[in-house]
Amino acid sequence: MAQFVEFFKNVFSWLSQDLEESLKTLHRKILLLEVPKDDVHEAYNHGKKRKRNVEKWLIDVGNNISESKALELYFPKELFLEVYESIDIWMSLMDDSVLSIGIYGMGGIGKTTLAMHVHNKLLKESTFLGHVYWVTVSQEFSIYKLQNDIAHVLKLYFSCENDERRRAAELFQAFKERGRFVLILDDVWNQIDAEEIGIPLGMNGCKLVITSRSSEVCHWIGCQKIIKVNTLSEQEAWELFLKKLGRVELHPRVEGICKKLVKRCGSLPLALVTLAGSMRRVSDIHEWRDASKGLAESCLGRAGMEYVVLPILLYSYDRLRDTMLKGCFLHCSLYPENCHIPRDELIENFISEQLVERSYRSFRAEIDQGHAILNQLERVCLLEKTSNGTDVKMHVLIRDMAIEIAKENPRYMVKAGLHLREIPDVQEWTEDLDKVSLMDNIIMEISPGTSPKCPRLSTLILSGNPLRRIPDCFFVHVSSTHYQFKSH
Incomplete structure (x- = not known):
């Protein structure tokens, strides 16, 4: 089966190229495999040139049709939504040289579901002669707590409760006695040292699988294979x-x-x-x-969203211990939904609005710090890279979460890209507003006499509007010491 999975992955990659790996697409490819070989020969004989890879593929089709039909039985139907990631994980588990696998992605993306399917498949797989253990890692992590949770699934009782080193030795011995195993640690947020915990990684083919919202955690732990779970098509x-x-x-x-x-x-x-x-x-x-x-x-x-989805997304924000990171993250929500935001523009904003530490060494040091902040937000999946590498973007629900946070402290009013023809009513311009974004609307003018009372306003973004004039009275109650105006 491992050989077939390798073949299918190659065919899958060759055929799909820029297409989404969706269930519908996958079924279409399987149907294509079921076309009689004679029909395929005929189709290619009318072409000008028969390529070697096509001829080889025709042979592979004949040898693997039956296994193609078995694929949907091998992986549960609902898992086809993440079939490419599933195959990648499974191949890594079957590869003796890969001892640790990291699965990462934003909250709610399906990491736990994906790992659970792999867990269940291992339990049912007759060719896997070993044990499978699942431990959900507490958000308030400690070595002591994790050792207890692992001991619980092993049905192990420690002889010494307070000595973490002795507990690690007992866990190590318990794992060793059980032989081959796969340990899945779900929802990991902190750096974990397998040896310090008592996990005999690599002994007798033992493997570790973790899920996390941070690619950085996967690298910290030393995962040899790191797989990102993406959103659905x-x-x-x-x-x-x-x-x-x-x-x-x-x-x-x-x-x-x-x-x-x-x-x-x-x-x-x-x-x-x-x-x-x-x-x-x-x-x-x-x-x-x-x-x-x-x-x-x-x-x-x-x-349901505010009770189920929002708390999960909020935890990623709460885990940003650095207030500077939080401020830069919230600033990104000032841009319209699905906007590709230039990294250079964001970093310029971070510096001008003093969201990064002032460097007395050089302006370059501040720019480097800005890039480091954006990289950190990407690693914890609060920002996404774009294909061009020079922009970032926010997932629509991550942006919604940021806007919800900024409705309280600091106070933002974000109405970017909503096709507004007028600025919001004066009642919405409260005294505690810190930043206002009306970017990418169709506001042509601000009515005479409009004078919002926003003494704390530090940023007003009006770029992307066909704005012809702004009355002088608009700025009367806006403190010039905290005011930054952007428009073009």
């Missing part, structure tokens, strides 16, 4: 939503609303499942319309 997100909604067909008007809701979930599995669950028994078109209200602002206010 639009088609995969729609199929998952319909599955959890429990419906195959929807009224055309309801379907349009649903697709808007799904888009606002940003293809995040946890958000899709939560939203579908909250709307499962809704049939009234009026209730669906009501559900669509506020989509332009945030999806986190929908039923």
Whole structure:
């Protein structure tokens, strides 16, 4: 089976190229494999040139059709949403040279689900002659607590409760006596030393699998194989939503609303499942319309989202111990949804708004610090890299979370990219506002007499508007010492 998985991965990569690895695409490829070889020969004989890799592929097709059909039985159907990652993990587990595997991605992306499927498959796999252990790592991590949790799944009782070294030796011996094993540590946030805990990594083919929101944690632990779990494609997100909604067909008007809701979930599995669950028994078109209200602002206010999704996302923010990191992260929410934000522009803003430490050495040192901050936010999946490498972007729900945070302290008003024709009503310009972003709207002018009272306002972003004039009175109650104006 390992040989087949290697073959399938190669064919999968060769055929897909820029296509999403969705269930629909995968099924189409399997159907393509089922085309009789004669038909495939005929199709290529009419071409000008038969390439060697095509001829080799034709032979491989004949040898692997039956195993292709078995793939969906081998991996659970629901796991096809992450089939490429699943195959990658499975191949690493079958590779004797890989002792540790790290699975990372943003909160709610499906890391635990993916790891659980692998865990269950190992338990059922007849060719895997070993033990499988699952431990959920406490958010308040300590070596003592983790040793206790591992001892619990091993049914081990320590002879000495207070000596971590002796406890590690006892865990090491217990693992050694059990022979080959795979230990899965779910939701790891801290650096873990396998030897210090008592995990005999590499002995008798023993392996460690961790899930984390941070690629940095995977590197800290020394994972030899690191796999990122990405968001679903639009088609995969729609199929998952319909599955959890429990419906195959929807009224055309309801379907349009649903697709808007799904888009606002940003293809995040946890958000899709939560939203579908909250709307499962809704049939009234009026209730669906009501559900669509506020989509332009945030999806986190929908039923269930604030109790299930928001706390999970918030924990990633809370784990940023550095207030400077938090300030720079919140600043990124001032840009419109799905915006590709130039790194250089962000760093310039961080420096001008004193969000980074002032360096008396050189301006270059401040720029380097800005890049380090953005890299750190990328590593914990609060920002995403773009394909060009010069921009970053925020997942739609991460941005929603940042805006929710900034409604309190510091106070932001973010209405970027909402197609506004006028600035918000004067009542929304409260005295405690620190930053306001009206970027990328269609505001042409600010009405005469408009004079918001915002003595703490430090940043006003009006770029991307066809703004013709701003009345002088607009700046009367805005402190010039904390005021920065950006417009073009």
